[in-house]
Amino acid sequence: MQSPKTHMPVDVVQNKGKQYTIIGVGNLLQRDDGVGVHAVRALQPFFEDCSNVSCIDAGTLSYELLEWVASSDHTIIIDAAYMRALPGTVKVFEDDEIAHQFKHATAHSVHQITLRDTLLTSQTLYSKPTKVTLIGVEPDVIEWGTALSPKVSLALSSILEITLARLSVDGMQAYDPMTKKEAR
Template sequence: MNILILGIGNLLLSDEAVGVRIVERLQQDYRFPAGVTLLDGGTAGMELMDDMANRDHIIVADAVLSGNSPGTVITLEDDEVPALFSRKISPHQLGLSDVLSALRLTGESPARLTLIGVEPLSLEPHVGLTPVVSAAVPVAMGHIINLMRQLGCQVGHKEVSHG
């Protein structure tokens, strides 16, 4: 098992940060088995190529302009994903699309690709998610956890220590 869960987004542009926040919460709340890597990709582009090369499955969490209501969580798989990125407007999506194209050229494409996207309400300069997108974070996390379990991964809650 060689799975990458990649959160991408810009923390300075409000809901654009949702992918990064989803991965942070997953790292905070869950234990993942060996062979599963969680990565905050930020606004990185081609520098993610090594992290993304030759994976069995890449799960990307990101803000996605899908035309749905703000806070809507969508799941796209494999060939549906690059098509969506090609009509996105934020700079890091171009980077991700470029990385996927480069991996195809080098024969290092992931066997499977899943995008868990959240429709943003605001992409204005502001640190922090809007309430509607913040409420979508646990929903998106649930989609990722369910997908991991379908793939046969033992994902468990971390024990919360109070003190």
């Protein structure tokens, strides 16, 4: 796994020079809030042999992600998101839908910024990535603890399938880490 703070490359299938970044966001100590981190950790083995895919466990980082978002041709962000849906519901938002859907999102403290703010700042300071996809998961339990709730845990397989499908549309092929055969 790669840490955005070290900016060290990760050995994570080639696709004509395009760079892909998969970012898992969330706090592992707040149960379902950590779903993005759980998902990116589950996805990382699929891209072990890919030099153009970065899987980032972002935790609760914000501005530190600007360079990653700006330098990617396709950024996929996985995060818990309040969407007024049933717990465990997975929804996909593309590009401008993200800013529109989460325009009223607020940071929990003055030291944090929202994902929407991070993306807008990246657009302003750098060039906008070709594509940004947010895979949002409606949380069920946000409280102290490290285990995902059963409903959100069940959503992990959908998150993996959606992520692999989004990348395969771009011609990217992931390989099942157990069989070393195409995953999708």
